[in-house]
Amino acid sequence: MRLDVVSIFPEYLEPLNVSLVGKARSRGVLDVRVHDLRDWTHDRHHTVDDTPYGGGPGMVMKPEPWGEALDHVLASGAPGHERPVLVVPTPSGRPFTQELAVELSAEPWLVFTPARYEGIDRRVIEEYGERLDVREVSIGDYVLAGGEAPVLVMVEAIARLLPGVLGNAASHQDDSFAPGAMADLLEGPVYTKPPEWRGRGIPEVLLSGHHGRIARWRRDQAFARTTGHRPDLIERCDPDALDKYDRAA
Numbered sequence: 576m577r578l579d580v581v582s583i584f585p586e587y588l589e590p591l592n593v594s595l596v597g598k599a600r601s602r603g604v605l606d607v608r609v610h611d612l613r614d615w616t617h618d619r620h621h622t623v624d625d626t627p628y629g630g631g632p633g634m635v636m637k638p639e640p641w642g643e644a645l646d647h648v649l650a651s652g653a654p655g656h657e658r659p660v661l662v663v664p665t666p667s668g669r670p671f672t673q674e675l676a677v678e679l680s681a682e683p684w685l686v687f688t689p690a691r692y693e694g695i696d697r698r699v700i701e702e703y704g705e706r707l708d709v710r711e712v713s714i715g716d717y718v719l720a721g722g723e724a725p726v727l728v729m730v731e732a733i734a735r736l737l738p739g740v741l742g743n744a745a746s747h748q749d750d751s752f753a754p755g756a757m758a759d760l761l762e763g764p765v766y767t768k769p770p771e772w773r774g775r776g777i778p779e780v781l782l783s784g785h786h787g788r789i790a791r792w793r794r795d796q797a798f799a800r801t802t803g804h805r806p807d808l809i810e811r812c813d814p815d816a817l818d819k820y821d822r823a824a
């Protein structure tokens with residue numbers, strides 16, 4: 576997968592050089608290219624923003640630099656992969672979910688356009704929306720100062736789904752929100768050595784070696800945690816699939 580990110584703060588995307596995404600890049604699973612939007616400005620001050628038409632607070636990102644930057648990125652596409660999905664982080668976007676992460680992880684090329692100020696002149700979205708699949712995406716119901724943090728969140732959620740990126744292939748198949756029996760249940764508690772820490776031991780069932788009972792315990796813990804933290808997810812669970820844990824106990 577190829578990922579392009581255009582930003583006025585390219586250094587904000589440095590975390591894409593480390594850990595899971597950094598390893599995927601060094602292994603060639605991900606081709607990440609970060610671009611400085613100011614490279615496509617032509618005035619002495621590298622101006623990327625201006626006052627909003629109609630008045631109002633803040634500034635709006637000018638369309639010209641974005642148009643030149645995106646034209647440059649699109650022109651560098653490999654033959655046969657000319658049409659990336661354009662991912663636009665915004666508070667007013669559709670929710671970024673595990674389902675959307677899975678969908679985007681199947682794309683060969685994503686271009687992220689994290690903005691700042693009050694966002695990008697709408698005509699940029701209209702212009703590229705005529706030839707590309709443009710996804711305006713929110714990572715949650717809170718307002719950030721720009722789209723770079725959402726890009727880090729989305730890239731990590733997408734990259735970990737790519738084949739060969741996670742060490743243990745099963746790691747994402749049992750994710751919260753992943754399709755399947757535990758779909759939409761939150762993860763329960765996890766434990767590792769030492770067997771006792773500051774007087775606290777390990778739930779006996781996890782030491783029992785009885786895989787059916789362990790699965791049932793984990794299901795029950797996940798159910799309790801979900802009921803407590805996210806009751807809205809409970810009705811989305813598939814009761815038949817959950818019963819499988821009861822039968823296995």
Ligand SMILES: COc1cccc(Cn2ccc3ccc(-c4cc(N)[nH]n4)cc32)c1
Nearest residue numbers: 664665666690691694714715717719721722
């Ligand atoms: C566009 O409308 C806005 C209204 C008020 C502030 C801002 C600031 N801002 C600029 C670009 C930008 C990109 C993403 C986000 C964002 C995403 C989520 N989930 N929260 N915040 C915020 C952004 C923009």
